[in-house]
Amino acid sequence: MIRILVLLSIALIVGAGIYHLTQMENAYMVMVLNKTSIKIPFATMLLFCFLGLLCIYIVWKVINVVRKASRYRNQRAQDKTYLGLIAFIEGNWLQAKRFLVSGSAKSSVPAVNYLAAARCAHELGEEQTTMDFLKKAQDLSSHGQLAVLLTQAKLQFERRQFESVLQTLTRAKGLAPEHPMVLYYLAKTYQALSDWKSLAALVPALNRNQVGSASYRNDLELSLHRHWLSALITQSKALTNESMIANLLKHWREIPKQFQWDEVIVSRLVSQLMHHGDHAQAESMLIKGLKKHWYDSWVSCFGLLQGDGAQKRLSLAESWLKTHQNNAALLQALGRLCLQNQQWGRAADYFKQSIEVEPMAETFRELARLEKGLGNMEQSHFYTEQGLAVLSRQLPDLPMPS
Numbered sequence: 001m002i003r004i005l006v007l008l009s010i011a012l013i014v015g016a017g018i019y020h021l022t023q024m025e026n027a028y029m030v031m032v033l034n035k036t037s038i039k040i041p042f043a044t045m046l047l048f049c050f051l052g053l054l055c056i057y058i059v060w061k062v063i064n065v066v067r068k069a070s071r072y073r074n075q076r077a078q079d080k081t082y083l084g085l086i087a088f089i090e091g092n093w094l095q096a097k098r099f100l101v102s103g104s105a106k107s108s109v110p111a112v113n114y115l116a117a118a119r120c121a122h123e124l125g126e127e128q129t130t131m132d133f134l135k136k137a138q139d140l141s142s143h144g145q146l147a148v149l150l151t152q153a154k155l156q157f158e159r160r161q162f163e164s165v166l167q168t169l170t171r172a173k174g175l176a177p178e179h180p181m182v183l184y185y186l187a188k189t190y191q192a193l194s195d196w197k198s199l200a201a202l203v204p205a206l207n208r209n210q211v212g213s214a215s216y217r218n219d220l221e222l223s224l225h226r227h228w229l230s231a232l233i234t235q236s237k238a239l240t241n242e243s244m245i246a247n248l249l250k251h252w253r254e255i256p257k258q259f260q261w262d263e264v265i266v267s268r269l270v271s272q273l274m275h276h277g278d279h280a281q282a283e284s285m286l287i288k289g290l291k292k293h294w295y296d297s298w299v300s301c302f303g304l305l306q307g308d309g310a311q312k313r314l315s316l317a318e319s320w321l322k323t324h325q326n327n328a329a330l331l332q333a334l335g336r337l338c339l340q341n342q343q344w345g346r347a348a349d350y351f352k353q354s355i356e357v358e359p360m361a362e363t364f365r366e367l368a369r370l371e372k373g374l375g376n377m378e379q380s381h382f383y384t385e386q387g388l389a390v391l392s393r394q395l396p397d398l399p400m401p402s
Contacts, residue, residue: 081113093120101133111137111144115151122155130155146175146182153185157192165189180211187211187220196227218258225259229268241276248272249281263295270301279307287316296329303333310340328358335366344374361390 080103087096097120104113118133138148149172156165166189172182183205190199203224206217232251236244252260252269259265266289273282286302289295299320305313314337317330324330331354338347351367354360364387372380 084113085116088116088120091123093123096120097124111140111148114140115144115147118151118155122158127159146172146179149175150181150185157185157189160192162189162192166193178205178209180209183209183211191220191223194227196224196231200224221256222259222262225255226262226264226268229255229265233268233272241278244276245273245278245281261289261292263293263297267295267297267301270298274301274304274306279305283307283309283313290320294324296327299327299329299333303336306340310337313337314341326357328354328360328363331357332360332363332366335363339366339370344370359386359390361387363387364390 080099084096084099084103087093087099090096097117100113100117100120104110104117114133114137118130118137121127121129121133134148134152137151138145149168153165153168153172156162156168165185169182169186169189172179173186176182183202187199187202187206190196190202199220203217203221206212206220211217212220229248229251232247236247239247248269252265255265266285270282270285273279273285282301283305286298286305290298290302299317302313302317314334317334317337320330321334331350335347335350335354338344338350348367348370351363351370354363355367364383368380368383368387371377371383
């Protein structure tokens with residue numbers, strides 16, 4: 001309030017002074033340009049000043065209006081981009097695409113708008129639109145080439161266009177040879193193409209750059225060693241039993257220690273040893289392995305071992321009951337070991353105990369075969385039907401004739 005009164009007082013004083021000057025007949029202002037002087041009445045000069053200030057005010061107002069309109073358009077564009085990203089996160093692909101594209105014109109990073117819009121078009125199945133948006137993103141950003149290539153590679157991977165993915169990632173690798181996402185999608189693509197040689201060559205870079213979790217890299221290396229063992233088994237089929245076994249054991253010893261006792265690797269190796277007649281080596285490996293890890297698949301293999309020492313194997317397996325009393329695989333293996341020792345009654349008991357823990361078709365078949373050998377045909381048929389019933393439960397639910 002006081003401020004307003006002060007300003008009014010100043011305005012009145014200045015106004016009174018100006019009025020007094022304009023009423024004076026000889027009041028004028030002189031402008032000198034070189035040797036020329038111009039006399040301008042004071043009232044006229046005040047009019048020019050007023051008009052000048054008025055023009056400045058109008059120009060200032062116009063500039064403000066233009067700036068506000070520009071800010072409004074920019075704000076609308078930002079709002080559209082924001083709404084587009086929200087719709088993107090929500091999975092509303094059509095709405096997200098519309099907002100992102102319409103907001104790209106005034107976006108500070110239009111390439112990002114088009115990259116997100118490309119993902120939306122991909123989800124909508126618009127392949128050509130996807131490629132168009134990626135092209136626009138590439139044209140709009142000279143510094144975002146890697147982001148464009150990675151987005152393109154990811155979309156191609158999801159469409160299972162693996163050869164195209166490799167071409168795109170090769171270009172990306174040229175820009176950033178050690179980029180974690182480039183390496184990650186290369187690994188996934190090599191896996192999809194079963195290109196194990198290229199994948200093996202990539203593993204050092206994956207470890208060096210800590211691509212993915214340690215568990216992911218471990219599983220990747222494990223899958224490589226499993227594949228190489230399977231490939232060796234296939235390649236060695238023409239060899240003699242002795243040469244085959246020697247090759248397998250040599251390869252197994254060369255596997256890094258953290259992978260040697262993998263369940264799948266040992267199971268395949270033991271199965272091959274047994275298939276080629278080296279049950280003693282298979283037994284030694286299973287006993288050593290079961291001290292490290294307990295896998296039902298290894299226990300099942302133990303029950304299939306043949307050759308000398310059947311009673312010793314039975315005694316050892318029975319000692320495992322102390323810590324694995326209700327293990328269906330162990331009880332089934334004990335039944336088979338009893339068969340090898342011609343202990344028919346004990347074999348039947350173990351098979352029945354195994355079925356009580358977990359009804360398995362294979363155990364029913366063993367029990368049916370045993371009852372048939374003992375001449376109990378009715379019981380044999382009963383267990384055969386029970387085994388078939390277990391298998392039937394594993395079949396898909398399909399229409400059947402009534």
